[in-house]
Amino acid sequence: MEVLEAEVAHALKLLIVDDDDVDRERLRRMLSKSDIDIDISEASSVEDSMTFLDNDDYDCVIIDYRLGLSSGLTLLNTIRTVMESSCAVIMVTGLGDEEVAAEAMRLGASDYLLKSQLQSPQLIHAIISSIHKAELEKKLHDMAHYDNLTGLASRTLLLQNLQHIVVNRDSAAVAFLDLDNFKPINDNYGHDSGDYVLVTIANRLKQIIRKNDTLARIGGDEFVLLLQDVSSQEECDGFLNRLISLVNTPIELAEFECQVQVSASIGVALVSNDSLDADTILRRADQTMYQAKNMGNNNILFFDPEEERRQYQQRAMLQAAERGIARHEFELHFQPQVDMVHHTLLGVEALIRWNHPTMGFLHPCEFSEVLEHPTTGILIGEWVLQEALRQHAIWQINDLVISVNIAPAHLLSKGFVKRLEQLLQNSPNINPKLLELEVLETVSLSDIRNAVDVVKACCKLGVQIALDDFGTGYASLSYLKQLPLNTLKIDQSFVQNLLSNQEDRSIVVCIVELSKAFNYNLIAEGVESREHEQALIDIGCLRGQGYYIAKPIPADKLTTWIQSYQLQHHIH
Numbered sequence: 001m002e003v004l005e006a007e008v009a010h011a012l013k014l015l016i017v018d019d020d021d022v023d024r025e026r027l028r029r030m031l032s033k034s035d036i037d038i039d040i041s042e043a044s045s046v047e048d049s050m051t052f053l054d055n056d057d058y059d060c061v062i063i064d065y066r067l068g069l070s071s072g073l074t075l076l077n078t079i080r081t082v083m084e085s086s087c088a089v090i091m092v093t094g095l096g097d098e099e100v101a102a103e104a105m106r107l108g109a110s111d112y113l114l115k116s117q118l119q120s121p122q123l124i125h126a127i128i129s130s131i132h133k134a135e136l137e138k139k140l141h142d143m144a145h146y147d148n149l150t151g152l153a154s155r156t157l158l159l160q161n162l163q164h165i166v167v168n169r170d171s172a173a174v175a176f177l178d179l180d181n182f183k184p185i186n187d188n189y190g191h192d193s194g195d196y197v198l199v200t201i202a203n204r205l206k207q208i209i210r211k212n213d214t215l216a217r218i219g220g221d222e223f224v225l226l227l228q229d230v231s232s233q234e235e236c237d238g239f240l241n242r243l244i245s246l247v248n249t250p251i252e253l254a255e256f257e258c259q260v261q262v263s264a265s266i267g268v269a270l271v272s273n274d275s276l277d278a279d280t281i282l283r284r285a286d287q288t289m290y291q292a293k294n295m296g297n298n299n300i301l302f303f304d305p306e307e308e309r310r311q312y313q314q315r316a317m318l319q320a321a322e323r324g325i326a327r328h329e330f331e332l333h334f335q336p337q338v339d340m341v342h343h344t345l346l347g348v349e350a351l352i353r354w355n356h357p358t359m360g361f362l363h364p365c366e367f368s369e370v371l372e373h374p375t376t377g378i379l380i381g382e383w384v385l386q387e388a389l390r391q392h393a394i395w396q397i398n399d400l401v402i403s404v405n406i407a408p409a410h411l412l413s414k415g416f417v418k419r420l421e422q423l424l425q426n427s428p429n430i431n432p433k434l435l436e437l438e439v440l441e442t443v444s445l446s447d448i449r450n451a452v453d454v455v456k457a458c459c460k461l462g463v464q465i466a467l468d469d470f471g472t473g474y475a476s477l478s479y480l481k482q483l484p485l486n487t488l489k490i491d492q493s494f495v496q497n498l499l500s501n502q503e504d505r506s507i508v509v510c511i512v513e514l515s516k517a518f519n520y521n522l523i524a525e526g527v528e529s530r531e532h533e534q535a536l537i538d539i540g541c542l543r544g545q546g547y548y549i550a551k552p553i554p555a556d557k558l559t560t561w562i563q564s565y566q567l568q569h570h571i572h
């Protein structure tokens with residue numbers, strides 16, 4: 001009952017705008033019959049009324065529809081749109097025109113009364129209910145436009161202000177700020193402390209924004225600053241640095257007698273002249289903030305259209321890949337791995353290819369981000385494993401080892417070992433030791449303990465493990481010792497330079513020694529010529545894989561290749 005409170009708190013302030021002295025006097029008389037304390041001002045023209053409205057706050061304005069040459073509707077419109085006032089406004093008129101009434105209500109009148117029928121109780125009732133209605137409307141408006149906790153602008157108001165800037169082609173910067181380590185504060189000290197931190201940050205930020213800027217809170221710990229008349233990164237830098245240091249300043253939690261400190265990740269998008277809408281600009285700032293967060297805490301990043309294009313392409317690629325699995329667009333090619341001395345086939349490495357509907361035949365380096373992706377990469381990885389085992393069963397070649405490349409994210413994904421076990425159970429005709437997982441040396445470095453556990457569990461299932469591209473990562477010997485490996489694959493870069501580069505030759509010699517010491521199988525990748533093959537044999541690396549021996553080939557070409565390889569080396 002806001003109106004009652006208002007009645008008690010102060011006299012109702014009322015402005016009567018009417019160009020007719022007699023009508024004004026009539027209204028005044030009607031109002032004087034009420035018990036309510038009403039403080040009445042009178043204006044006889046639009047200009048006159050503006051002076052009153054500029055200088056004072058009124059609970060209610062009564063406007064005559066006919067104001068000399070101008071219409072009361074014009075004044076009503078000015079009050080609502082230019083002055084942005086939400087006070088009660090009652091239109092009174094001599095004529096009962098329904099169209100005028102409808103127009104008045106549309107422009108934001110609280111009520112519409114006919115002069116001829118007007119009597120004191122009806123007028124007083126209209127005033128009180130209009131004030132009540134106006135207060136409710138203001139409350140609803142505030143709820144939609146302001147954040148309850150901090151009193152900052154809401155997303156709605158922010159977007160309105162931003163859209164305004166876009167439409168006017170003004171320059172501005174949108175800084176999207178997300179606190180980095182806020183959740184632990186809620187968890188450790190409770191939500192009241194969390195709220196206190198948010199309010200403190202909000203108050204600090206209020207201090208540094210200028211009058212025309214907008215400061216909004218649009219999510220739990222997400223704030224947005226809309227900075228007007230800023231058109232370059234340089235203009236933002238000083239401001240953003242101050243902002244960061246304000247956010248970083250420790251906050252005292254009196255109840256717990258301690259201080260907490262938060263940092264923020266900030267993404268900034270400039271409103272440029274390319275007529276984007278407010279939603280898009282805010283989304284750009286939001287996405288840039290995410291990139292900043294991914295770089296680690298306390299970072300500021302500016303939106304980069306090139307990066308957006310890249311991310312868009314990546315998303316498109318990921319979607320295409322997921323569709324591609326269902327549409328059988330992927331296929332495996334197989335590259336023979338041989339004993340270079342006895343010219344016997346030991347195994348094949350499965351290498352994925354993608355028959356992309358528009359981009360053509362793709363090699364894995366052209367879609368590596370798909371293979372390494374935490375969800376799509378796993379989908380494809382599972383398909384590769386399944387397809388490799390299926391193909392192995394079709395060939396029925398005794399003791400043929402099939403090697404499958406496993407992306408780090410796939411290997412370390414939850415449930416990898418369980419799924420592998422399931423897969424092997426579904427292929428009972430294949431001895432698990434004929435499946436070799438090629439793991440990159442670098443995999444493990446990010447999460448050594450996890451990697452060691454997974455590799456050990458895979459070994460328990462009986463499968464073999466090869467360390468791929470060996471020599472390019474930084475596996476330490478102590479780490480190698482922990483891994484139950486079967487095979488090292490010397491990276492092709494060393495092999496290719498073997499004949500020309502003394503250092504690379506020394507590295508290969510070292511790896512040969514290492515494999516002997518640890519009792520690993522050793523295979524060289526990228527054997528491109530007879531000379532390479534011979535040099536490797538001379539050094540003591542007897543197994544090889546490379547274009548000189550065979551390129552990766554489709555599954556149905558393997559039998560033919562074996563025959564020609566044996567023929568070539570006089571094996572019958």
Ligand code: C2E
Pocket residue numbers: 335350351352363364365371381384405406407438468469492525526527528545546547548552
């Ligand atoms: P990788 O596992 O080291 O595979 C060897 C790559 O070297 C293959 O390229 C192969 O075609 C190529 N290669 C073989 N012999 C020679 C040679 O004599 N000279 C030269 N210059 N290259 C040779 P590819 O098939 O384009 O695969 C590239 C990489 O993509 C692979 O490197 C592997 O890391 C990854 N990859 C391939 N298939 C899969 C897969 O099914 N899943 C995952 N996660 N990754 C895969």
Ligand code: MG
Pocket residue numbers: 349405438468
């Ligand atoms: Mg490999």
Ligand code: MG
Pocket residue numbers: 468469489491492525
């Ligand atoms: Mg390799």
